[in-house]
Amino acid sequence: MTGQPSARTAPRPAIRLPAPAPGWAEPADVVVVGSGVAGLTAALRCAAAGLRTVVVTKARLDDGSTRWAQGGIAAALGEGDTPEQHLDDTLVAGAGLCDADAVRLLVTEGPDAVRRLIDTGAVFDKADAAGTIALTREGGHHRRRIAHAGGDATGAEISRALVEAVRARAIRTVENALVLDLLTDAEGRTAGVTLHVMGEGRHDGVGAIHAPAVVLATGGMGQVFSATTNPAVSTGDGVALALRAGAEVSDLEFVQFHPTVLFLGADAEGQQPLVSEAVRGEGAYLVDAGGTRFMVGRHELAELAPRDIVAKGITGRMLEQDAEHMYLDGRHFGAEMWAERFPTILAACRAHGIDPVTEPIPVAPAAHYASGGIRTDRSGRTTLPGLYACGETACTGVHGANRLASNSLLEGLVYAERIAEAIVAAHPAGAPAPVPAEPARTETIPLLAPEQRFAIQRAMTRGAGVLRSEASLAEAAETLSALRAQAGDATAGGAPAEAKPAEPGVESWEATNLLCVARVLVDSARRRTETRGCHWREDHPDRDDTHWRRHLVTRLNQDRTLSVHTTDGAGLPATVPAGETP
Numbered sequence: 326m327t328g329q330p331s332a333r334t335a336p337r338p339a340i341r342l343p344a345p346a347p348g349w350a351e352p353a354d355v356v357v358v359g360s361g362v363a364g365l366t367a368a369l370r371c372a373a374a375g376l377r378t379v380v381v382t383k384a385r386l387d388d389g390s391t392r393w394a395q396g397g398i399a400a401a402l403g404e405g406d407t408p409e410q411h412l413d414d415t416l417v418a419g420a421g422l423c424d425a426d427a428v429r430l431l432v433t434e435g436p437d438a439v440r441r442l443i444d445t446g447a448v449f450d451k452a453d454a455a456g457t458i459a460l461t462r463e464g465g466h467h468r469r470r471i472a473h474a475g476g477d478a479t480g481a482e483i484s485r486a487l488v489e490a491v492r493a494r495a496i497r498t499v500e501n502a503l504v505l506d507l508l509t510d511a512e513g514r515t516a517g518v519t520l521h522v523m524g525e526g527r528h529d530g531v532g533a534i535h536a537p538a539v540v541l542a543t544g545g546m547g548q549v550f551s552a553t554t555n556p557a558v559s560t561g562d563g564v565a566l567a568l569r570a571g572a573e574v575s576d577l578e579f580v581q582f583h584p585t586v587l588f589l590g591a592d593a594e595g596q597q598p599l600v601s602e603a604v605r606g607e608g609a610y611l612v613d614a615g616g617t618r619f620m621v622g623r624h625e626l627a628e629l630a631p632r633d634i635v636a637k638g639i640t641g642r643m644l645e646q647d648a649e650h651m652y653l654d655g656r657h658f659g660a661e662m663w664a665e666r667f668p669t670i671l672a673a674c675r676a677h678g679i680d681p682v683t684e685p686i687p688v689a690p691a692a693h694y695a696s697g698g699i700r701t702d703r704s705g706r707t708t709l710p711g712l713y714a715c716g717e718t719a720c721t722g723v724h725g726a727n728r729l730a731s732n733s734l735l736e737g738l739v740y741a742e743r744i745a746e747a748i749v750a751a752h753p754a755g756a757p758a759p760v761p762a763e764p765a766r767t768e769t770i771p772l773l774a775p776e777q778r779f780a781i782q783r784a785m786t787r788g789a790g791v792l793r794s795e796a797s798l799a800e801a802a803e804t805l806s807a808l809r810a811q812a813g814d815a816t817a818g819g820a821p822a823e824a825k826p827a828e829p830g831v832e833s834w835e836a837t838n839l840l841c842v843a844r845v846l847v848d849s850a851r852r853r854t855e856t857r858g859c860h861w862r863e864d865h866p867d868r869d870d871t872h873w874r875r876h877l878v879t880r881l882n883q884d885r886t887l888s889v890h891t892t893d894g895a896g897l898p899a900t901v902p903a904g905e906t907p
Contacts, residue, residue: 338764338766338767338768338883339506339509339569339570339764339766339767339768340569340570340571340767340768340769340770340881340883340885341505341506341519341569341767341768341769341770342505342506342569342769342770342772342829342834342837343769343770343771343772343829344505344506344519344521344531344829344834345530345531345829346531347519347531347532347533348530348531348532349530349532349533350532350533350534350535351379351532351533351534351535352377352534352535352536352757352758353377353378353379353497353517353534353535353536353758354371354376354377354378354536354537354538354752354754354755354756355368355371355376355377355378355379355536355537355538355539355540355748355752356378356379356380356381356517356518356534356536356538356539356540357371357378357379357380357381357540357542358381358382358504358518358539358540358541358542358543358563359380359381359382359383359389359540359541359542359543359544359563359716359718360380360382360385360386360387360388360389360488360498360542361389361390361391361484361542361544361716361717361737362391362480362483362484362487362716362734362737362738362741363542363715363716363717363719363736363737363738363740363741364380364382364389364540364542364715364716364741365380365386365484365487365488365490365491366442366487366737366738366741366742366745367540367542367713367715367741367742367744367745368380368491368496368540369445369487369490369491369494369496370741370742370745370746370749371745371748371749372494372496373494374745374749374754375754375755376748376749376752376754377497377754377755378496378497379496379497379498379499379534379536380491380496380497380498380499381498381499381502381504381518381520381534382498382499382500382501382502383501383502383503383504383543383558383562384500384501384558385500385501386488386491386492386498386500387484387485387488388556388558389484389544389556389558390480390544390545390555390556390559390717391480391483391484391734391737392480392481392483392484393480393554393555393556393599394479394480394483394733394734395477395478395479395480395599395601395603395669395670396461396463396471396473396477396479396601396602396603396606396730396731397461397463397471397472397473397474397479397603397731397734398439398442398471398472398473398479398483398731398734398735398738399411399435399463399466399470399471399472399729399730399731399732399734399735400432400435400436400438400439400470400472400735401432401435401436401468401470402436402439402458402460402470402472403460403468403469403470405468406468406469406470408429408432408433408435408436409432410467410468411432411435411468411470412425412428412429412432413467414465414466414467414468414729415428415431415432415723415729415732416428416725417465417631418465418631418632418725418727418728418729418730418858419723419724419725419726419727419728419729419858420633420725420726420727420857420858420868421725421726421857421868421870421874421895422576422579422725422726422857422858422874422876422895423722423723423724423725423895424721424722424723424725424895424896425895425896426703426722426896427703427721427722427723428722428723430703430739430743431723431732431735431736431739431740434739434742434743435735435738435739438735438738438739438742439472439735439738441742442483442486442738445486445487445490446486446489446490447474447482447483447485447486447487448474448482448486449472449473449474449479449482450472450473450474450475450476458472459472459473460472461473461603461606461607462606462629463602463603463605463606463629463730463731464602464605464606464626464628464629464630464631464632464635464730465626465629465630465631465632465729465730466606466629466729466730466731471603471606471730471731473603475668475669476665476666476667476668476669477601477603477666477667477668477669477670478668478669479734480734483734499520499522499534501522501523502520502521502522502523503520503521503523503562503831503834503835504518504519504520504541504543504562504563504566505518505519505520505521505531505566505834506518506519506566506569506570507539507566507567507569507570507709507712508533508535508761509570509761509762509764510759510760510761510762511760511762513709513710514537514710514711514759515536515537515538515539515709515710515711515712515759516535516536516537516711516759516760516761516762517533517534517535517536517539517758517759517761518533518534518536518539518566519531519532519533520532520533520534521831521834523831533761535758535759535760535761536758536759537711537752537756537758537759538711538713538748538751538752539711539712539713540705540713540714540715540741540744540748541563541566541567541699541712541713541714541715541718541719542563542714542715542716542718542737542741543562543563543564543566543716543718544558544559544563544716544717544718545559545561545694545695545717545718546559546560546561546564546695546839546842547559547692547693547694547695548560548561548778548782548835548839549561549692549781549782549785549839549842549843549846550580550691550692550782550785550786550790551594551595551779551782551783551785551786552586552593552594552595552597552691552692552786553595553596553597553691553692553693554583554586554596554597554598554599554691554692554693555596555692555693556596557595557596560835560838560839561838561839561841561842562835562838563698563699563714563718564577564698564699564718564838564841564842564845565837565838565841565842566838567699567707567709567712567714568841568842568845568879568880568881569770569841569881570709570712571708571709571880571881572699572700572707572708572709572712572880573699573700573707573708573878573879573880574697574698574699574700574720574845574878574879574880575697575698575700575720575876575877575878575879576696576697576698576720576726576849576876576877577695577697577698577842577845577846577849577879578697578846578849578850578852578853578860578877579695579696579697579724579725579726579727579858579859579860580692580693580694580695580696580789580846580859581632581633581636581693581694581695581696581727581728581859582632582633582636582690582691582692582693582790582791582859583599583602583632583636583690583691583692583693583694584632584635584636584638584639584688584690585599585600585601585602585604585605585611585635585639585653585686585688585690586598586599586600586688586689586690586691586693587599587600587673587674587677587679587686587687587688588649588650588687588688588689589677591649594779594782597691598670598673598674598677599670599693600653600670600674600686600688601667601670602632602730602731603667604653604655604667604670605628605629605653606629607655607658607662607666608655608657608658609628609653609654609655609658610627610628610653610654611628611635611638611639611651611652611653611654611688612651612652612653612654612685613642613646613648613651613652614646614648614652616654619638619642619651620635620638623638624638631727631729631730632693632727632728632730632859633726633727633858633859633861636690636791636859637791637861639651639688639689639690640690640791640792643689649689650687650688650689651687651688651689652685652686652687652688653685653686653688654685654686655681655685655686656681656682656683656684656685658681658682659682660682663681663682667681674686690791692790694717694728694733695717695718696720696724696725696726696727696728696858696859697720697849698714698717698718698719698720699714699718699719699720700719700720700878701713701714701715701719701720701721701740703721703740703743704743704744704746704747705719705721705740705741705743705744705747706747711752713744713747713748715736715737715740715741715744716733716736716737716740716741717733717737719740721736721740722896723736724736725858725895726857726858726859726860727858727859768883768885770837770841770885771809771812771813771826771837772812772826772827772828772829772833772834772836772837773808773812773827773833773836773837773840774812774827774833774836775827775830775832775833775835775836777808777811777812777836777840778832778835778836778839780804780808781804781805781808781836781839781840781843782839784800784801784804784805784843785801785843785846785847787800787801788800788801788802788804788847789801789843789846789847789850791861792861792863793850793860793861793862793863794862794863794864795851795862795864796864798847798850798851799851801843801847802844802847802848802851805840805843805844805847808840809840809844812827812837812840841881844887845879845887848879848887848889849877849879849889850862852877852889853873853877854869854872854873855867855868855869855872855873856868857869857873874894874895875891875892875893875894875895876891876892876895877889877890877891878890878891878892
């Protein structure tokens with residue numbers, strides 16, 4: 326990566342969520358926030374090196390996004406496949422904005438990382454009695470390189486293996502805990518996190534874990550939209566925490582809408598059932614109500630084009646025909662293949678009254694994956710000393726403007742291992758826990774009432790969904806601004822008597838985090854006046870490499886305005902904070 330490190334000459338005053346003071350604290354060498362493939366891999370590697378490791382997770386250990394991943398994990402494991410071919414497919418899908426060095430690292434280290442995952446206990450489907458890993462194809466891949474487990478339950482198997490390994494090693498875990506804010510020492514270096522534990526256990530209520538290294542692996546922010554494939558816990562908590570702490574984030578405008586999500590009705594909200602890319606990889610095809618395959622001729626790979634192209638194809642056909650959804654036709658698979666290869670999807674469809682064996686599946690795009698996030702270098706270091714990020718909450722530069730199918734699990738795996746290496750090198754085991762310094766001045770963000778979550782989701786779905794324009798984005802920005810103003814008025818006592826200030830609590834904190842990430846997403850989408858990858862501007866339908874083959878980098882100022890700059894090119898600048906060794 327190019328560019329100069331972002332230096333911090335002095336700790337900035339803290340911006341925090343309104344919350345009670347911590348009522349308990351415990352020391353650690355590293356605290357990992359999140360329990361998906363990225364978080365648990367980082368925790369296992371840190372613990373294996375002798376570091377006192379604590380895992381904090383918002384629900385139970387296996388309740389994150391990883392277990393919902395159906396298709397698989399991409400790596401050049403098959404005969405004739407190479408990391409270079411995987412690199413080429415990733416760069417094409419990323420629409421000119423991938424950091425090529427970050428991608429090369431991913432595809433080169435990926436195969437051995439998958440083998441280490443197998444050594445940890447993950448069991449993938451086999452192609453033959455000799456134990457050869459079965460590989461399938463997904464959108465954007467020119468080779469069969471997707472390893473899968475349980476047919477279409479890859480994430481569940483990876484989660485099972487990692488959770489069992491964490492428990493076998495007796496790594497300290499704090500479940501049902503929402504991370505609140507970053508703690509820093511007198512020099513502005515990371516000193517741990519505050520968190521709120523829901524329910525009874527060893528600790529409950531607001532507390533703190535003091536550690537010189539914090540790894541954010543909190544997953545995505547899909548709940549910022551009304552309909553998403555993300556679980557309810559995906560409320561952008563890590564990105565919001567990083568912004569309040571002063572870290573830089575990048576590329577939040579690039580939200581991938583998965584093209585084939587089971588359509589449950591125009592008013593369906595919350596987590597929607599995913600119909601994996603692998604179904605198309607095995608030969609299912611997209612049709613309209615008349616049975617016409619509309620992706621043929623739109624792209625050389627037809628239904629297996631990169632996700633942004635397929636999502637646009639579906640949305641475009643829906644607009645042409647004034648339809649609410651299209652269809653995915655896999656009837657030719659037969660009952661046996663559906664039951665053996667896609668048992669999870671088959672069960673989900675049948676639970677909603679649809680039988681893929683005998684009828685096409687109604688599908689429509691829904692928010693799926695955030696390609697942007699907290700800006701990191703190739704060791705997962707952010708622009709704040711001691712703060713690391715990996716998985717969907719991070720922006721490593723791997724995905725560019727659109728994630729290639731099944732690269733997400735691989736990215737979490739590879740970059741988590743690199744984070745552990747960096748932490749082991751920078752933070753020796755058993756050192757005294759840092760002492761958090763109370764900043765000279767602390768500012769709190771006005772809390773949103775829990776019910777405002779739905780107002781955010783509706784505004785984002787209308788204004789910043791698959792199709793965007795200056796008019797739609799301006800309308801979304803106006804709604805978000807009004808919500809911020811209402812929360813501020815209520816906090817200051819200037820709102821009507823019936824508008825009481827929101828009380829600190831999980832639902833209010835989540836709504837406030839969603840507003841924070843939504844605001845940055847909309848701001849970036851308005852600035853990027855082109856169509857690229859999964860960012861589709863109706864009023865700027867062409868890709869503009871002259872002006873926009875670059876990244877938007879955003880930081881939250883002390884007065885809570887946004888500071889935004891663009892990079893010089895497609896590579897992300899270095900992030901190593903002053904005083905740290907690259």
